[in-house]
Amino acid sequence: MSTANQASAVISQRWPRIGNRSKRVLPGFGLSLGISLLFISLILMLPLTGLVMEVSAMSFDQFWFVITDPRVVASYKVTALAALAASLFNGLFGLLLAWVLVRYEFPGKRLIDAVVDLPFALPTAVAGIVLATLFAENGWYGQWLSKLGIEVAFTPVGIVVAMAFTSLPFVVRTVQPVLEELAPEDEEAAVSLGASDGLVFRRVIFPALWPALLTGVALSFTRSLGEFGAVIFIAGNMPYVSEVTSLMIFVRLQEYDYAAASAIASVVLMVSLVMLFAITLWQARYLKRVEGR
Amino acid sequence: MTITVDGISKRFGKFQALNNVSLDIPEGKLTALLGPSGSGKTTLLRIIAGLESADSGQIAFSGQDVTKLHVRDRNIGFVFQHYALFRHMTVAQNIAFGLDSLPRKQRPPKAEIQKRVNELLEMIQLPHLANRFPAQLSGGQKQRVALARSIATRPKILLLDEPFGALDAKVRKDLRRWLRNLHDEFHFTSIFVTHDQEEALELSDQVVVMSQGNVEQVNEPTELYARPDSRFVFDFLGQVNVLSGEVQHSRLNQGNAWVTVPGIEHQGNAQLYLRPHEVRLATAPVAHANLPLRIEAVSLIGSEVRVELRPEGWASEGSDNIWEVGISHAEFNQQRPTRGDLRYAVPEIGHLFTDKDTQPATVNWAEAESLPRVRLIN
Numbered sequence: 001m002s003t004a005n006q007a008s009a010v011i012s013q014r015w016p017r018i019g020n021r022s023k024r025v026l027p028g029f030g031l032s033l034g035i036s037l038l039f040i041s042l043i044l045m046l047p048l049t050g051l052v053m054e055v056s057a058m059s060f061d062q063f064w065f066v067i068t069d070p071r072v073v074a075s076y077k078v079t080a081l082a083a084l085a086a087s088l089f090n091g092l093f094g095l096l097l098a099w100v101l102v103r104y105e106f107p108g109k110r111l112i113d114a115v116v117d118l119p120f121a122l123p124t125a126v127a128g129i130v131l132a133t134l135f136a137e138n139g140w141y142g143q144w145l146s147k148l149g150i151e152v153a154f155t156p157v158g159i160v161v162a163m164a165f166t167s168l169p170f171v172v173r174t175v176q177p178v179l180e181e182l183a184p185e186d187e188e189a190a191v192s193l194g195a196s197d198g199l200v201f202r203r204v205i206f207p208a209l210w211p212a213l214l215t216g217v218a219l220s221f222t223r224s225l226g227e228f229g230a231v232i233f234i235a236g237n238m239p240y241v242s243e244v245t246s247l248m249i250f251v252r253l254q255e256y257d258y259a260a261a262s263a264i265a266s267v268v269l270m271v272s273l274v275m276l277f278a279i280t281l282w283q284a285r286y287l288k289r290v291e292g293r
Numbered sequence: 294m295t296i297t298v299d300g301i302s303k304r305f306g307k308f309q310a311l312n313n314v315s316l317d318i319p320e321g322k323l324t325a326l327l328g329p330s331g332s333g334k335t336t337l338l339r340i341i342a343g344l345e346s347a348d349s350g351q352i353a354f355s356g357q358d359v360t361k362l363h364v365r366d367r368n369i370g371f372v373f374q375h376y377a378l379f380r381h382m383t384v385a386q387n388i389a390f391g392l393d394s395l396p397r398k399q400r401p402p403k404a405e406i407q408k409r410v411n412e413l414l415e416m417i418q419l420p421h422l423a424n425r426f427p428a429q430l431s432g433g434q435k436q437r438v439a440l441a442r443s444i445a446t447r448p449k450i451l452l453l454d455e456p457f458g459a460l461d462a463k464v465r466k467d468l469r470r471w472l473r474n475l476h477d478e479f480h481f482t483s484i485f486v487t488h489d490q491e492e493a494l495e496l497s498d499q500v501v502v503m504s505q506g507n508v509e510q511v512n513e514p515t516e517l518y519a520r521p522d523s524r525f526v527f528d529f530l531g532q533v534n535v536l537s538g539e540v541q542h543s544r545l546n547q548g549n550a551w552v553t554v555p556g557i558e559h560q561g562n563a564q565l566y567l568r569p570h571e572v573r574l575a576t577a578p579v580a581h582a583n584l585p586l587r588i589e590a591v592s593l594i595g596s597e598v599r600v601e602l603r604p605e606g607w608a609s610e611g612s613d614n615i616w617e618v619g620i621s622h623a624e625f626n627q628q629r630p631t632r633g634d635l636r637y638a639v640p641e642i643g644h645l646f647t648d649k650d651t652q653p654a655t656v657n658w659a660e661a662e663s664l665p666r667v668r669l670i671n
Contacts (some may be wrong), residue, residue, distance in 0.1 A: 183375070183377065185373045185375060186377050186379060188364075189371065189373060189377040189378075189439075190394070191364050191365050192343075192344065192364050192365070192369060192370070192443075193365075193391035193443070193445075193446065194368075194391055194394045194395060194446065195365065195394040196365070203379075204379055207379075207381040207382075208381060290380055290381050290428065
């Protein structure tokens with residue numbers, strides 16, 4: 001037998017060719033993969049292709065002109081900075097919340113665990129209106145904050161608050177399972193070796209958590225980039241100051257300028273995709289090293 | 294460092310894990326905590342380490358009360374069953390962890406830590422794996438790294454929780470020998486938890502047998518095996534054959550089976566315990582015993598031939614109504630016992646438990662062929 005044949009025999013053993021049913025243990029591979037791909041195409045790929053089609057009708061100069069419009073560029077800055085602030089805040093607060101939910105037993109724990117998902121379940125517009133009311137100058141929070149000279153509603157700070165609210169569950173729900181799976185022996189081993197509590201967290205718990213934490217923060221960030229409903233009610237929407245990119249897309253749509261709307265949307269899409277890809281790749285490499293997979 | 298356990302009790306909800314346990318662990322010795330699961334041996338070890346707190350009682354190291362001392366200040370080495378290596382650290386970083394964790398004033402300089410780590414790597418014979426991650430090691434290697442990590446700060450006390458429990462038989466044997474050498478070299482006061490009686494008897498200087506939160510017996514391995522104090526210890530340490538019946542006029546009867554028990558005054562219920570090597574097999578009943586058994590299985594593997602027999606016309610207690618007798622290969626070649634043959638068990642030394650005493654009376658037929666005699670053990 002030639003080496004090429006041997007090699008292909010090995011490959012076909014490890015990776016059964018599609019259609020080679022007799023060698024596969026679990027049935028239904030073809031059917032399940034087919035249906036999954038179909039729905040990914042219909043729900044994810046096709047709309048994205050539509051977006052690209054719309055953009056490709058423009059010349060590059062037109063495209064560049066639309067996406068570098070000073071008002072739009074200002075909105076990028078506002079959106080990115082607000083999303084960054086919101087996701088960093090969520091990184092800290094979400095970690096704390098996950099920690100409390102996993103590590104301690106207290107009455108009402110199940111309730112809090114359920115409430116964490118509320119931002120996902122609540123229509124974002126409702127969240128936006130509620131937040132705007134609370135933080136308005138005469139609202140429950142706003143009246144106290146204005147005495148301290150802090151304005152939240154209708155400023156970029158309001159955008160951060162809205163973004164943080166809607167994307168908090170991402171961090172909690174990615175960190176929580178990892179925290180639950182941490183073996184208590186690791187901490188006990190560290191303590192028995194004389195490590196202080198701070199050192200145990202820094203050198204034993206956090207290194208195990210941070211791939212998940214980073215994923216959660218990244219998801220929170222990308223979600224915040226595209227947040228619309230919750231933000232527009234509290235942002236104030238002043239050009240160059242508190243306009244987010246998704247509002248710019250909405251404005252172009254209202255002007256029936258679909259091409260321009262798609263062009264701006266494609267910028268947000270690219271940034272999100274690149275970020276998610278980078279994180280996934282980095283994480284795969286990190287886990288491969290640590291887990292020897 | 295001696296370890297004194299004084300009146301330790303621990304309760305988990307409704308479960309009494311430890312029931313007023315007191316123990317003295319001698320300095321420089323390797324002590325085994327042996328018992329079935331749920332006997333409280335791991336809980337006791339964790340309380341000695343400070344990983345668990347007792348409901349009542351005291352722990353002292355060399356006479357100094359450490360009950361309230363935090364685990365990180367007790368300066369003990371602790372080895373876990375599932376290694377508990379830090380998986381995001383290399384082997385070298387794992388071993389250095391204890392030294393890196395020392396407060397700045399006590400921490401040796403970087404170069405010295407490196408030197409110590411290299412020494413330890415050398416000692417566990419894994420210097421070539423210094424930069425690997427735990428996931429890339431085998432179970433035996435992981436446990437050796439865990440051991441090196443636990444002794445890096447030179448603790449006086451080494452505590453091991455089922456250290457070989459997760460390893461396969463061959464590796465376990467190697468590591469056992471290795472641990473014994475390590476112990477002899479460094480003279481820790483060591484305690485290890487195990488449910489494997491062979492491991493406890495082979496490895497330790499002293500065995501503490503535990504059952505249901507109590508200490509059943511403490512003794513050297515050879516003494517413990519030869520003179521168990523209670524039915525539990527007898528049952529737990531090795532295979533045992535039991536004849537349970539009624540003693541009348543110095544004869545123990547059950548069904549058509551009987552054994553004379555010379556010198557026993559007791560009348561009524563009693564159990565005779567016999568180790569597999571304390572019984573011979575004969576083709577006809579002898580003057581002091583009539584114990585007919587039918588051969589169920591013969592196993593030739595090992596230094597001894599193991600014969601499993603089923604009582605004929607009477608019943609044994611426990612062990613699925615099976616008696617086990619060890620005969621030499623020479624005897625086997627002479628007698629050629631095969632499955633289905635009828636044989637008569639001839640006890641040579643036995644241990645009789647009665648309802649009156651918790652401790653057994655030893656009956657020695659071989660010695661007492663002409664002059665029946667009974668020794669009482671205390």
